[in-house]
Amino acid sequence: MPALMIQGAGSNVGKSLIVAGLCRLALRRGLSVAPFKPQNMSNNAAVTVDGGEIGRAQALQARAAGLEPVVDMNPVLLKPESEVGSQVIVQGRRLTTVKARDYAALKSSLMAPVLESFHRLKAAHDLVIVEGAGSPAEVNLRAGDIANMGFARAADVPVVLVGDIDRGGVIAQLVGTQAVLYPDDTAMVKGFLINKFRGDPRLFDEGYRLIADRTGWPGFGVLPWFAGASRLPAEDGLDLASRRREGAAKVVCLAFPRIANFDDLDPLAAEPGVDLVMLRPGEPIPGDARLVILPGSKSTRADLSALRAAGWDIDLAAHLRRGGHVLGLCGGYQMLGTVIDDPEGIEGPAGMTPGLGLLDVQTVMSPDKRLARVQATHAASGLAVEGYEIHIGRTEGPDRARPFAHVAGQPEGAVSVDGRVTGSYLHGMFAADAFRAAFLARLEIAGGNTAFEAGVEAALDDLADHLAAHADVDGLLALAR
Structure with a gap:
C-alpha cells in the first residue's frame, strides 16, 4: 500500500498540521489512512488504545484519520529529562535513558522496530502519511538516521519538503537543503510546499518559480497562514x-x-x-x-x-x-x-x-x-x-x-x-x-x-478545507507509492 512522507526544511515548519490535514482529506475520500512518525521528541505524550505512549501530535493525526492512536504510529519517542539526556520510548514502552551523545550508537538498533511498525500500518491501511522530524539538512546527523532520509530510503517512501515562509529565507531553506543533501537522498524528494504565508500568495510567484528552477522540484502549493491552528492542541x-x-x-x-x-x-x-x-x-x-x-x-x-x-x-x-x-x-x-x-x-x-x-x-x-x-x-x-x-x-x-x-x-x-x-x-x-x-x-x-471536542473536530475540518483550497492535493496523493 502507498505512503508519502512530509519532511521540513527546518523545525516547526508545520509538518504535523499538514499531515493531520492530509489525513482528514484522505478520510473524506473514503481511504483508510494512518499517520506515522518514525521518531519524535516531545514530553507531550498520549496514551494509546493498546496501552503505550506516543507523541500527542500523532494522536491528533490519528483523530484526523478517524482512528484510535496506537503505538505503531510513533515507534520511537524521545522524552527529554535534562539538557543532555532523554528517555527513549520504543513501541510505546520505556527502553532506556541515554545522553544525547550516546544516542547515535543506539539509533542503528532502532531502525528494525521503526520499519516493523511502519509495515504493520501499511498492511492495515490504504495509505500511510509519514512525518519527518527536524530537517534532513542536518546532514551531520545523517549516519544511522531513522527520522528523515534514512527512513525514507529504507522504506522507499517519496518525500515532499515543506518550507516556512513566515520565519523568512524560505528560498534559502529549500535550495540550501538540496545543496547539502547527499545525491541518493535528494532523489527521494519529489516536490515542495510553502507554508505559513501571510498576505496575497501571488506576491510570491517569482520566488516560487525560482525554487522550482533551482531545485528541479515541482511545487505543490503556497499555504496561507492557518489561523485555526490555535484551536488545536499544541504539540510542543x-x-x-x-x-x-x-x-x-x-x-x-x-x-x-x-x-x-x-x-x-x-x-x-x-x-x-x-x-x-x-x-x-x-x-x-x-x-x-x-x-x-x-x-x-x-x-x-x-x-x-x-x-x-x-x-x-x-x-x-x-x-x-x-x-x-x-x-x-x-x-x-x-x-x-x-x-x-x-x-x-x-x-x-x-x-x-x-x-x-x-x-x-x-x-x-x-x-x-x-x-x-x-x-x-x-x-x-x-x-x-x-x-x-x-x-x-x-x-x-x-x-x-x-x-x-x-x-x-x-x-x-x-x-x-x-x-x-x-x-x-x-x-x-x-x-x-x-x-x-x-x-x-x-x-x-x-x-x-x-464544546471543546466539537471545536477540535471543526478545526480539523477547517484545516482539511484549507489544504484542499491551496495545495495540489491530487498531485500530492498521486506521489504516494
Whole structure:
C-alpha cells in the first residue's frame, strides 16, 4: 500500500498540521489512512488504545484519520529529562535513558522496530502519511538516521519538503537543503510546499518559480497562514503561549523547564471567561490570579528546584493567603506534598526532596510507569470525566482521605482541608464540558458553553478545507507509492 512522507526544511515548519490535514482529506475520500512518525521528541505524550505512549501530535493525526492512536504510529519517542539526556520510548514502552551523545550508537538498533511498525500500518491501511522530524539538512546527523532520509530510503517512501515562509529565507531553506543533501537522498524528494504565508500568495510567484528552477522540484502549493491552528492542541512546550482575554478570570500555569503533558490547558484556553497566563521563570505570580496550575513534569524534583529558584513557592503561599486556589497535576501534584523520595535515582541522582507542603501526602518514585486511559467520577460534583494517567511514583498520605475523584471505586488524588489545594494524576479531565463548567463555577469563573471536542473536530475540518483550497492535493496523493 502507498505512503508519502512530509519532511521540513527546518523545525516547526508545520509538518504535523499538514499531515493531520492530509489525513482528514484522505478520510473524506473514503481511504483508510494512518499517520506515522518514525521518531519524535516531545514530553507531550498520549496514551494509546493498546496501552503505550506516543507523541500527542500523532494522536491528533490519528483523530484526523478517524482512528484510535496506537503505538505503531510513533515507534520511537524521545522524552527529554535534562539538557543532555532523554528517555527513549520504543513501541510505546520505556527502553532506556541515554545522553544525547550516546544516542547515535543506539539509533542503528532502532531502525528494525521503526520499519516493523511502519509495515504493520501499511498492511492495515490504504495509505500511510509519514512525518519527518527536524530537517534532513542536518546532514551531520545523517549516519544511522531513522527520522528523515534514512527512513525514507529504507522504506522507499517519496518525500515532499515543506518550507516556512513566515520565519523568512524560505528560498534559502529549500535550495540550501538540496545543496547539502547527499545525491541518493535528494532523489527521494519529489516536490515542495510553502507554508505559513501571510498576505496575497501571488506576491510570491517569482520566488516560487525560482525554487522550482533551482531545485528541479515541482511545487505543490503556497499555504496561507492557518489561523485555526490555535484551536488545536499544541504539540510542543515551545508552542505554549498565554491566551490573554481582557477582563476574564486569570488562570496561571507555571511553565516548568521540563513541562510535560500540558494538553490539560487547551480546553481552559478555549473558554472565553478564562485569561490563561503561561508564567515563565522570573515572572511573579499575579496577585489577581484566581487559579494557579502546577502542570505535569518530566523531571519532578528538578522542576521543583526550578520552582523554588523562581520564587514561586513564596508566591504560592501569598496566593493562598489571598484566597486563591491551586491545582497540581501529575508531577505538579507530587510537588504539592511534603516530600518526593527517589531512592533508586529514577529521575536523576537518588535522594529525597522536600515538597511544598501544601498537601499532606508523600510520593515515592519507582521504575514502574503507570500508563492507562481511565474513567473517573469527580468526588465533589459526581460528574463523569475521562482522562489518562502517565506517571511514575506512588502518592499516599492523610489528605488522600479527601480524594479529587474516584477511579474504579478507588480514591484518586487529594484535596486540602480548606478545599483550596487539589492534586490529581488525571490528565485530560478538562476536555469534559460539564465537568469543566462545574470546576470553573466553584472558582466563580464563567464557562462551560464551549464544546471543546466539537471545536477540535471543526478545526480539523477547517484545516482539511484549507489544504484542499491551496495545495495540489491530487498531485500530492498521486506521489504516494
